[in-house]
Amino acid sequence: MPPVPLPQQLHELADLLGEMCTAAAGALNRATTAMLDGRVRLAEQVIAGDARIDAMRAQIEDVATDALLFHSPVAGDLRAVVSAIRAAGDVERMGDLALHVAQVVSMRHPRPVLPPEVREDFTQMGALAVQLALKAAQVARSRNVILAVELDADDDAMDKLHRHMFTVLMDPSWPHGVPAAVDITLLARYYERFADHAVVVANHTVYAVTGEEPDAIPI
Numbered sequence: 001m002p003p004v005p006l007p008q009q010l011h012e013l014a015d016l017l018g019e020m021c022t023a024a025a026g027a028l029n030r031a032t033t034a035m036l037d038g039r040v041r042l043a044e045q046v047i048a049g050d051a052r053i054d055a056m057r058a059q060i061e062d063v064a065t066d067a068l069l070f071h072s073p074v075a076g077d078l079r080a081v082v083s084a085i086r087a088a089g090d091v092e093r094m095g096d097l098a099l100h101v102a103q104v105v106s107m108r109h110p111r112p113v114l115p116p117e118v119r120e121d122f123t124q125m126g127a128l129a130v131q132l133a134l135k136a137a138q139v140a141r142s143r144n145v146i147l148a149v150e151l152d153a154d155d156d157a158m159d160k161l162h163r164h165m166f167t168v169l170m171d172p173s174w175p176h177g178v179p180a181a182v183d184i185t186l187l188a189r190y191y192e193r194f195a196d197h198a199v200v201v202a203n204h205t206v207y208a209v210t211g212e213e214p215d216a217i218p219i
Helices: 006-037 038-071 075-106 116-142 145-169 176-211
Strands: none
Touching: 006 038, 006 075, 006 116, 006 176, 038 075, 075 116, 075 176, 116 145, 116 176, 145 176
8 A cells, every 4th residue: 555645644744733733722721611610520521631632642643753754755844744743742731731720620629719819810811822722723734934923922912911920929918828829820830831832833833834943034
């Protein structure tokens, strides 16, 4: 049986990576809803569904390995294959971060995870992180370099929200004690890192298409 043609494999890698980003976005969206609404069953669905994202990474690695073995790609094709492998690792980490959010909800149930002071911040962080992941999915499928570079600017909004969280926690009038502050610090970090990994996925695409780092690409 002849090997799958390289262009078909490259297309499959792009589609799988886009699907994986979309799955990570869905996982974080559900985890955020579970956290905000105290829906432990929804959190458990996120925990159970993490294996699907892991399986997609394995599938990407299988396709990429076949492409390398049977076609010995060079130049842009080689960058596309290697970048897909690297990006899949970042997306798997995004799924793990969504998993961590869901695990906090499950561990703290039936106690609410978030005090009122930070609910709006986490609502915004969740929406922004999901938006970044969906945009990364679009970049993976379309290989749109301009859209990829935009993610770096989008991430600045997440960094701003992350910094504001520390302002809230450091307020001397914080009434919820150290354990709640620790939970919130970790959760805020999960969202910030999720966004960072989405940016890295887009950066891998920029390198695959252009051979240059994103900072060298004019918007």
